[in-house]
Amino acid sequence: xTLQLYNSYSRQIEAFQPLDEGKVRMYHCGPTxxxxxxxxxxxxxxxxxxxxxxxxxxxxxxxxxxxxxxxGHLVDDADDGEDKMLKQxxxxxxxxxxxxxxxxAEFFADLHALAVRPAHHYPRATDHIPEMVKMVQKLIxxxxxxxxxxxxxxxVHSFPKYGQLSGNRIDELDAxxxxxxxxxxxxxxxxxxxxxxxxxxxKWETVFGEHGFPGWHIECSAxxxxxxxxxxxxxxxxxxxxxxxxxxxxxxxxxxxxxxxxKHWLHTKFLQVDGGKMSKSLGNVWSLDDLEERGFSPLxxxxxxxxxxxxxxxxxxxxxxxxxxxxxxxxxxxxxRLQAAARTSDSACRADAAPDVVEAKQKFAPAITEAVxxxxxxxxDDLNTSEAVAAVFGLRNAFMQxxxxxxxxxxxxxxxxxxxxxxxxxxxxxxxxEGLSDADVEALLAERVNAxxxxxxxxxxxxxxxxxxxxxxxEDKSGSxxxxxx
RNA sequence: GGCGGCAUGGCCAAGUGGCUAAGGCAAUGGAUUGCAAAUCCAUCAUCCCCAGUUCGAAUCUGGGUGCCGCCUCCA
Numbered sequence: 040x041t042l043q044l045y046n047s048y049s050r051q052i053e054a055f056q057p058l059d060e061g062k063v064r065m066y067h068c069g070p071t072x073x074x075x076x077x078x079x080x081x082x083x084x085x086x087x088x089x090x091x092x093x094x095x096x097x098x099x100x101x102x103x104x105x106x107x108x109x110x111g112h113l114v115d116d117a118d119d120g121e122d123k124m125l126k127q128x129x130x131x132x133x134x135x136x137x138x139x140x141x142x143x144a145e146f147f148a149d150l151h152a153l154a155v156r157p158a159h160h161y162p163r164a165t166d167h168i169p170e171m172v173k174m175v176q177k178l179i180x181x182x183x184x185x186x187x188x189x190x191x192x193x194x195v196h197s198f199p200k201y202g203q204l205s206g207n208r209i210d211e212l213d214a215x216x217x218x219x220x221x222x223x224x225x226x227x228x229x230x231x232x233x234x235x236x237x238x239x240x241x242k243w244e245t246v247f248g249e250h251g252f253p254g255w256h257i258e259c260s261a262x263x264x265x266x267x268x269x270x271x272x273x274x275x276x277x278x279x280x281x282x283x284x285x286x287x288x289x290x291x292x293x294x295x296x297x298x299x300x301x302k303h304w305l306h307t308k309f310l311q312v313d314g315g316k317m318s319k320s321l322g323n324v325w326s327l328d329d330l331e332e333r334g335f336s337p338l339x340x341x342x343x344x345x346x347x348x349x350x351x352x353x354x355x356x357x358x359x360x361x362x363x364x365x366x367x368x369x370x371x372x373x374x375x376r377l378q379a380a381a382r383t384s385d386s387a388c389r390a391d392a393a394p395d396v397v398e399a400k401q402k403f404a405p406a407i408t409e410a411v412x413x414x415x416x417x418x419x420d421d422l423n424t425s426e427a428v429a430a431v432f433g434l435r436n437a438f439m440q441x442x443x444x445x446x447x448x449x450x451x452x453x454x455x456x457x458x459x460x461x462x463x464x465x466x467x468x469x470x471x472x473e474g475l476s477d478a479d480v481e482a483l484l485a486e487r488v489n490a491x492x493x494x495x496x497x498x499x500x501x502x503x504x505x506x507x508x509x510x511x512x513x514e515d516k517s518g519s520x521x522x523x524x525x
Numbered sequence: 526g527g528c529g530g531c532a533u534g535g536c537c538a539a540g541u542g543g544c545u546a547a548g549g550c551a552a553u554g555g556a557u558u559g560c561a562a563a564u565c566c567a568u569c570a571u572c573c574c575c576a577g578u579u580c581g582a583a584u585c586u587g588g589g590u591g592c593c594g595c596c597u598c599c600a
Contacts, residue, residue: 071599109597123598141557203526203594211527213595228596236594255598277600278530283533284598306539308530309594316593346549347538353532358536362550369549372563417539429548436548439564503561514563521563 040419044269045122045350047281047304048204052165052421057272058302062092062102065273068280069105072142073127078355079310079317081153084279085341086307086349088155090424092461101260101333103158106259109139110164110241111253125240135241149327151341152337154463159260160266166260169504171253172245174295175232183294187223189235189248195228197266198290205282206302223359232257256287260300264292274301278308280350294460308352310344330360338464339364345424345462358492366432367391373435374455374465375523376513381437382447403443407450410434412431414458424462431458475509484513 042055050278051261057063067087070076076084083197094101110124128135150157164171175191178184183197194208195201202208209228223226231254233247242250263271276285285304309316312323327337343363410430417426434451443451459465475483483502490499497512506513506522513522 069598076600080600099598206528208527209567213584275600278594279599280595282528283596307600309600312594314592351538354537358535358550361540362537365551366549425549426547429539432548442549464582495557498557500560507562512563515558515561516564 040415042093042419043302044305045390045423046300046302047306051304055164055303056274057099058270059215060096061100062103063099063273064267064271065090065094065104065275066259066271067103067105067158067265067274068259068276068284069107070142070146071108071123071315072139072146073123075142075145075326076149077317077326078330079324080277081149081327081340082305082310082344082353084150084155085344086276086305087158088153088463089345089349089424089461090275090305091156092156092463093418093422096457101159102267103160104160104263105158106262107143107161107163108258109143113311122239127514128240145524149337151314153341154338154467162252162262164262165179167258167265168243168245168253170265172233172247174257174261174264174291176246177295178291181294181504183290184232185225186247189251190223190231191233191247191254192224192229192353193232193254193287193291193294194225195230195290196226200293201290203286204289205286207282207286214379230254230256230283232291240249245379251319256284258285259289260288260295263288266295269296269298269300271301273303273305275305275307278306279304285430300301304348310353310355312355313314314354323501325355333357335364336362338466339367342367342462342464346424346428346466349422366519369456370431370435370525371465372512372523373438376442377438377448377452377455378524379443379521380442380450382442383448402441403437403447404450406434406437406452407447410459411454414454427458430460431455451470455488457512475506480506480511484522488520 043052044055045051046053065087069084070080085104087103091101091103121328123136124135128138131138133141134450145285178193179186179191182194184191184193187194209226212228233245233251233254235248235251236242237250239250239252242252245251261276272289272361274285289300311322311376312325315321317324328339330340339360340363343355343360344353346363346366350514360429410433413433415429417430420426434454438448438451442448483506487499487502490496490502503513511522512525513520
């Protein structure tokens with residue numbers, strides 16, 4: 040099945056075809072590390088991880104890069120503002136470098152908590168100043184850029200395709216509407232490649248002067264090409280990155296190399312909160328800690344994100360998160376049931392049920408096949424994770440109505456493992472290290488059955504609680520007791 | 526002012542011209558239970574509004590209304 044992906048550049052669904060057979064090279068716009076990323080940021084990082092996991096599972100040789108922007112950019116183009124990094128540093132009475140260290144630690148801890156597979160490279164802007172300078176020089180040499188004093192600007196009129204990605208036309212951009220026009224630029228839409236400011240704390244001495252720092256977009260061009268080559272397969276980011284960031288990246292990169300920069304551009308829609316935007320004034324800019332304080336696992340948030348389509352706005356509400364948490368819990372529970380069912384071999388079922396077993400096998404095998412096919416088709420269709428998840432629940436419902444055992448259960452379990460490989464919904468290291476073996480459980484259950492027969496309810500409930508704490512779910516049915524690990 | 530997206534049950538969220546509008550969560554009634562949990566059965570939307578196109582529209586067109594993104598760093 041061919042993977043179909045929406046390409047922001049062509050505004051169409053396209054079949055994914057890697058530039059090099061068997062290889063996928065992708066770049067993701069990562070965080071600016073001046074403050075801890077919030078849950079909205081993680082929506083786009085989780086999307087990047089979904090792509091990563093998908094290509095891994097498809098057997099591609101993947102190289103994944105996510106940048107860390109550790110140099111502040113100007114607040115505005117008028118060159119009179121403080122950058123975010125400096126501002127944060129001043130507020131916390133730390134140096135910009137200390138802020139970077141602190142936020143990076145938080146960022147990577149969050150990624151780990153979200154079960155994000157580590158990218159192959161997390162390049163930092165400050166480690167790639169020479170690469171950026173070199174690219175700027177190249178752009179000057181090819182007349183795509185011009186120097187004014189110690190500043191360098193990209194001439195957007197030198198790149199006819201400027202505006203292709205975002206749909207903007209240079210002359211329609213509302214120059215000067217919200218910021219002062221920088222008089223030294225030839226055209227208001229020209230953007231900075233290199234700026235100078237003696238008062239900056241983070242600055243470098245280069246051929247352009249003593250007190251320079253990189254422009255807003257150059258790091259992504261320089262670093263992506265360093266690690267992935269002049270042309271690569273996929274570049275992602277949030278919808279806000281489309282313009283100007285990615286538009287400028289294309290202009291710079293293709294201006295410098297003359298080659299197509301990126302084949303597929305993928306952008307995630309923003310996360311909304313309570314139907315509106317996140318904002319500091321509304322106090323709804325949540326971090327992962329805020330979720331955990333309310334009793335949610337980062338994996339609950341992950342599942343919430345995975346259930347929505349990446350190109351649709353997703354509305355975050357506490358109710359929605361609660362719903363996702365419950366749903367995830369149910370899948371986890373189902374996995375436990377399947378594991379228990381898989382341990383019961385077809386033939387080891389009650390001897391008198393042999394005909395049922397045969398019938399069940401015939402009945403469930405198609406249900407499993409159907410779920411797998413629906414799941415794969417949904418994912419291949421521009422990552423329709425909503426439908427994919429629905430296919431998973433479809434199979435769960437079939438199981439719950441009439442539990443299947445043995446090979447069928449094992450097949451369903453294998454499917455669930457594939458689902459988990461893509462979505463990472465289940466904790467990886469079983470913290471059910473309470474250490475109750477199957478035999479322990481069976482012994483306790485036997486004791487409880489005894490207690491119940493003698494109507495010793497306190498003892499029966501005590502055992503039930505003990506098993507529950509150990510992650511064992513028991514189900515009392517008339518005449519029998521079933522159990523599985525949660 | 527320019528460009529773009531969204532609006533589906535209580536909460537999330539698929540579906541983009543045609544069977545009874547996926548799925549999850551919640552809720553309600555029933556079964557079951559020592560109590561409980563779990564589970565099972567049943568119930569629960571005509572798709573923001575208006576006007577069109579069409580044999581037929583949630584799905585297309587036009588006009589409203591609301592929300593979101595970009596045009597300044599921002600996932």
